[in-house]
Amino acid sequence: MKLDLFDFHLPEELIAQVPLKNRADSRLMVVNKETGDIKHEVFKNIAEYLREGDCLVLNDTKVLPARLFGVKTDTGAHIEVLLLKQLEGDRWETLVKPAKRVKEGTELEFGEGLLKAVCTETLEHGGRVLEFSYSGIFYEVLDQLGEMPLPPYIKERLEDQGRYQTVYAREPGSAAAPTAGLHFTEELLDEIRKMGVHVAFITLHVGLGTFRPVNVDDIEGHDMHSEFYMMNEETARLLNVVREKGGRIITVGTTSTRTLETIASAHDGKFEAGSGWTNIFIYPGYTFKAIDGLITNFHLPKSTLIMLVSALAGRENILHAYNTAVKEQYRFFSFGDAMFII
Numbered sequence: 001m002k003l004d005l006f007d008f009h010l011p012e013e014l015i016a017q018v019p020l021k022n023r024a025d026s027r028l029m030v031v032n033k034e035t036g037d038i039k040h041e042v043f044k045n046i047a048e049y050l051r052e053g054d055c056l057v058l059n060d061t062k063v064l065p066a067r068l069f070g071v072k073t074d075t076g077a078h079i080e081v082l083l084l085k086q087l088e089g090d091r092w093e094t095l096v097k098p099a100k101r102v103k104e105g106t107e108l109e110f111g112e113g114l115l116k117a118v119c120t121e122t123l124e125h126g127g128r129v130l131e132f133s134y135s136g137i138f139y140e141v142l143d144q145l146g147e148m149p150l151p152p153y154i155k156e157r158l159e160d161q162g163r164y165q166t167v168y169a170r171e172p173g174s175a176a177a178p179t180a181g182l183h184f185t186e187e188l189l190d191e192i193r194k195m196g197v198h199v200a201f202i203t204l205h206v207g208l209g210t211f212r213p214v215n216v217d218d219i220e221g222h223d224m225h226s227e228f229y230m231m232n233e234e235t236a237r238l239l240n241v242v243r244e245k246g247g248r249i250i251t252v253g254t255t256s257t258r259t260l261e262t263i264a265s266a267h268d269g270k271f272e273a274g275s276g277w278t279n280i281f282i283y284p285g286y287t288f289k290a291i292d293g294l295i296t297n298f299h300l301p302k303s304t305l306i307m308l309v310s311a312l313a314g315r316e317n318i319l320h321a322y323n324t325a326v327k328e329q330y331r332f333f334s335f336g337d338a339m340f341i342i
Helices: 043-049 138-145 179-183 186-194 233-244 254-266 304-313 315-327
Strands: 027-031 038-042 055-059 061-063 067-072 078-088 091-097 107-110 115-122 127-134 171-174 198-204 227-231 249-252 274-278 293-297 338-341
Touching (some): 115 138, 179 293, 186 198, 227 254, 254 274
Parallel strands (some): 027 338
Antiparallel strands (some): 067 107, 091 127, 115 127, 227 274, 293 338
16 A cells, blocks of 8 residues: 555645644534545534443543753763653663764763763664663653653744643653643533543553654555553443443544554453553554544644544545645644544
8 A cells, every 4th residue: 555645735834833722622523434524613512423322532641741951961062862762760762862972871961960861772863772860759850850842843832831731641651642632621521421421541652653754655564663551440341331332432542542453453352451562553454443433633644643544434535534624724733623533
């Protein structure tokens, strides 16, 4: 399957640079996955498309303030570090700039020594394994010294760092936000619960691999990045009950989708509590085992994310929806508008 099949023209001015004042004021495109029919809505009205007995599944990962600015201990040279993945203990896989200045054994410090690190391994493409040392709790030190790592296509400075977190974020570990969830407010979630719609949580820590372009002409040759996921007993039990009673399972975001499909694929369509790493790659031809609908944002041309939504709703339906979104001046990507595939 050729990469060019997932291309579309996206004017740069449609890439949202800042969030709207009110989360739920985003526009919402409702797409019928069977017919391709489109309705234009406002996100705060999404409850009108939900039914009693349905279950919304949200990713409660929390974005780390993972960008650190420090210096080399010996020379004082400025170094930027981006935390990607915790390996074990205080060892982290990171991206370092400028990487050529950081070799094995290089010592770094941040916040005038509040946080220190030593490079223990060099990886390709500017990757480095750093082992950190500090007093107290690592995440509290990180909250004090780190900055939110916004996606590369956002050029504007984010005044309120909390707007790149969902209102239900609680499990620290992501290098990027599960952005489909940014549209929800506590009030909207309460309204949905009062309708008799279940709200469940899983965790998938989003890695920067989510922004990595597909560099092969035949998409089946693409190597998907791995991300850590968790599902607890309460969520697994609820999803099985919803499925047995004929309710719809609707994921919020591609991260929730990949988690549920990974688990259901391993357990004959059932949901079981557990954790692990997933590199599931969903593209047209995939048979969904876990979900009935998906709330998502508008994604990059030729990305694995547009391939996933094309697998759910059909490539022609999705490209028609995307071309309509461009024509109607929808806002794209992390701080953009939403699509509900139903």
